[in-house]
Amino acid sequence: MVASRVTSADVAARAGVSRSAVSRVFTPGASASKKTVEKVRKAAQELGYRPNVLARAVVSGKSRMIGLIVAYLNNQFYPEALEKLSNALQARGYHVLIFMASQTAGNVDKVVEEILDYQVDGIIAASVALSSDLTERCLAAGVPMVLFNRSQDDGRMSAVTSDNRAGGRKVAEFLLAGGHRKIGYIAGWEGASTQRDREAGFVETLRSAGLGLHAREVGDFLMEGAQKATRRMFAEDPPDAVFVANDHMAMAVMDTLRSELGRAVPGDVSVVGYDDVPAAAWAAYDLTTVRQPANRMVTETVDILLSMIETPGTRPRRVEIDGPLIVRGSARIPEGWSA
Amino acid sequence: MVASRVTSADVAARAGVSRSAVSRVFTPGASASKKTVEKVRKAAQELGYRPNVLARAVVSGKSRMIGLIVAYLNNQFYPEALEKLSNALQARGYHVLIFMASQTAGNVDKVVEEILDYQVDGIIAASVALSSDLTERCLAAGVPMVLFNRSQDDGRMSAVTSDNRAGGRKVAEFLLAGGHRKIGYIAGWEGASTQRDREAGFVETLRSAGLGLHAREVGDFLMEGAQKATRRMFAEDPPDAVFVANDHMAMAVMDTLRSELGRAVPGDVSVVGYDDVPAAAWAAYDLTTVRQPANRMVTETVDILLSMIETPGTRPRRVEIDGPLIVRGSARIPEGWSA
């Protein structure tokens, strides 16, 4: 019943060659005569043989698996990224072992340990902060790792993000050009580099226009957090525009504004988000936002990781990809706006 | 630089025991004296040793990996399911090797082959249809598999779904009770069992009230498909209520109705969906829908799969989980509605 696995020895026997020959036929780089290849392929076909990837991994030291740590799957940006990452990796002959980093911080450390147990060739950490201790362990284990959509001060760690600071600036310019002067900001989780950089760019540009933040609340990248932040911010002396640190929260902000607080968007208040998740384009939100170019971020991430894996000695890189402001209908559009 | 991996032999040497002893200390079921355990643990600790899961898999035949095939990640139901599945599996000592089944149908077969190469202990296929050929191969390979949110006629295949037929009936009862008589249906991809069952239950109940479908269009579970379907359906003699085969499409339907066609929901037309994805609860949609109890579906799926893995001879099971109608604001609420 439980089919006894077909091994390379079986194929070798049937093809009348050695196990090495079989191995070579199934190893991309190796050489075998046309005749051998043919015999082996035929025998393998008949027997339904496929190499045992795990056994290969044990001896070669290469598992062709990439550990992917991910959190916040309810933020639409991540499923999209996950799908693209997985496809890109699959296309290059790697497969993804996925690990959920539940909220808890200490959790991540354990997760990384487990990943390492599987002899993954590399790790991608999407939006999770690593203790420097962990960073050390990965480095020590010789497993390359790249941070996706989060960066870290430690320069030995590769990281790919959008240009969050520039993005923040673009939003400020847009809002300023729209004539807004009472501008609020709803922050994400303050431990995140993305949050920090977006805010820095935003505030920086407001400042050079002689403005400060009219109001500031923290939403922690959570919808509920954003809802509460909105209530607080609009309790008195409300702003006439709000930049929200990501789309996920921005949608909650719009909902709260419109359904609970009875304010029109963009009539009473302009809202701008960050990410350009699919829902930002849905008519119900039609959210003006900064696009994070997921495709390019993924490509870069995979390129960096695989070159570190396949070309030992490759230096870690940090890349920031510029993303455009996508102007939709959730914020007042400045007269003659084009750029 | 690249840390030479610590092996069980290193630990054995330092602890002054045999490799077998080390192995036993790290094998859940095995017995070793308190003293040995202590010595080994200490040595392992000092050396930073962790067993190589892959090597273990080669010899034991158990990889403790589950292959998860998933598509439609842009439908919010799946990221949620993925997260829960992964967590549930992780909690029971298994890890998830993820595979994206891109749209293409033939693709799935290749994906399953690859999964099998990794010696996974089991497979979960979320919303993908398998060729009966594939079914055969998995069965032959002795790798248990369960279908998540999709079922198949082949009774040898375990499957977990919500009670789609009952769900469809509930929607019909609700709409009928609301006084609707011109009722439309927007179908999902017609190859899907979920689509088929939801429609069957829905139509069945309409019929017993002496009604047929006032209109029917196919949206293929795609937002764009749903948008087009809506346009066609409302071009002439529009219905006063629409049941949409899932929430993902229902949101597109609402957007199209309100923003493009200028119809009020639920004023001019009631809309009901299926799944109860997070966005269904967002104020902008406030969608009445049938909840698919993701938690219970996940629990069942994992239970079935793991018992097939861990208790050979366990028979395949098919489970349908009942889910409640969640009444929100997108559809007219019948007078004195309670059930």
Next chain:
DNA sequence: CTGAAAGCGCTAACAG
């Protein structure tokens, strides 16, 4: 309970 020995399925180094 413990160690020695055999072996999982495969690749890699080396003669030929």
Next chain:
DNA sequence: CTGTTAGCGCTTTCAG
């Protein structure tokens, strides 16, 4: 190009 020989890191009889 090909077969032989080792050996990856671990578990698992089997004696003791």
